[in-house]
Amino acid sequence: MRPALLRFAREISRRTDGTRMERQDLEEEMAGHLEATFSRLIEEGHTEQEAEELAMSRFGDGKRIGRQIQQALYPYRREMILGLSAGSLLFGFAVFFSVLLTAWSAYIPWLILCSLTGSALLALAVDPPASLNRRFVLNGLFLLQTGVLLSGILLTSAVPGNAGSILAMAGWLLILLAMALVYRTSAYDYRTRRVRLEKHDMAINAANVTTGILSVSISLFILWAYLAFSDGTDRVWMFALIPALFWALTYAAQWLLLAKGRVKTAYGITGLQIAVIAAALALFFRIT
Template identity: 40%
Template sequence: MKMQPAFQRFVNGIVRQTDCNQEERVDLYDELLSHLECAFIDYKKQGYSEEEAIRTAMSNFGTEQEIGKQLQEAMYPYRKGMMLALSIVSLLFAYSVYACQLFIMGDAHIPWLILAVLISTAILFVTVRPVTSLNRRLWMNSLLLVHLVVFFYGLLLATDLLRPYSTGLTIIALILIVLSIILVYRTTIYDFPSERQLLRKDAKRLHFINITTGIFIVFVTLFFLWAFLWFAPAGSPVFLILLIPIGSWILSYTLQMVLLAKQKKTWAYAIVFLQTAIIMAAIAFWFINIF
């Protein structure tokens, strides 16, 4: 049977309301189109004209916005609410820290405020107005990781405030960081699995290990970077050495995913094992020298 262009436009409008990856979009599109075509056939059998059957089938199906919203909530429950909460509370936190610094401490970090507002606004925008042409997983994770870095620094700023302001804002900062971490795990492992990845279970394991080690590496690197910038002479380029662990982790993570996509999972696991072993050795070395 010839597909109705009106149905195709209607279904495309519904699918655009969701955050599916390309593979899921195709499946969802085919399923919805099949339902409409079946309804169209039923109405034709009941004596409806072709135009009436098309209009009635779409009318009884619901509006694009309603169906898209329902599908989005069913496929990704609570994620939109979590993203909205993260972005809005982050904005409030940023302005609160800035106000406390400015009016109580007398010295505010304007560059941090600008970064915090920009990243929070970006997360709010992609949550409220998703851009379907973008790689959702890549953009969401990039924003969340930048958010982690910016608000980890915000946590340090909050702890430096006078009490009782520091206590409340520190707790809020910790909640924001934990929520960002949860969303990174969820976005990478559950919400947007790669349609190119055939070994899904192995991919989830490697994502989990790499995200965990990556968060650890980023936080440790930021801590030492903060200490270095605090005590080192201004303009010293030596701090760039501290960024090597992050660069190595990104390279290792990317290589693992490429190998897994080529179904060379033995090599992918070998790399993640080596990466984890190096991190554990570094931690052990640090503890031995400290204690």
């Protein structure tokens, strides 16, 4: 196999999602087609370098082919992410200016965070880097965006009349879209290569999606409360990171345990996540 042709095929396969085995199969299939074209061009009298360049040129643009394969494998996901990113950006600016004009409060940090997450989703939908761990990055952004949207819905309470209700409804619709994308990414688009553990992977993924949404929401609520009621001279805002960091660390630990086949311990950590979040929510409702 010609190294240049193999690199070309690998670059295309890396632009698609799925397991490493699935990408390897795709890479081998494309490399076989390229090698066959290369052989025919050599027989026609071309030099090896010319044959390589012509074979890749006739195959097509690598980025475009990768996107087409990705779209065929995961239909409508790109459109869903584009809708979430565009909707979140519009929601962010609408909430910010509505609160600014009615309550004379400027939540600039929230607007910046909303804009950053929405822009990151837009960039991933348009042209995702080939080297990214898409499952981890996408799920992280979806969960973060869900928390940002929840914070935005809280801010809409300062907007009087129907405008506040409409903004809140738009926020909830975007949250439903984000949650649908999270569950799709976790349970459908990225199936595990460990067939023996597939049902456990999916169950723990579903639990982690739910606990992740709650954890990030708690973190952002604490941050919102700090921004709303603090004078900004202390470092209480750092406590807002604890729920999200706790979830991220336990999530990573679960995958390490599953990789080693320690299913019961992984489920035990899921139970710990649920217990901690339940305790935090119970404490919150008791205080309020």
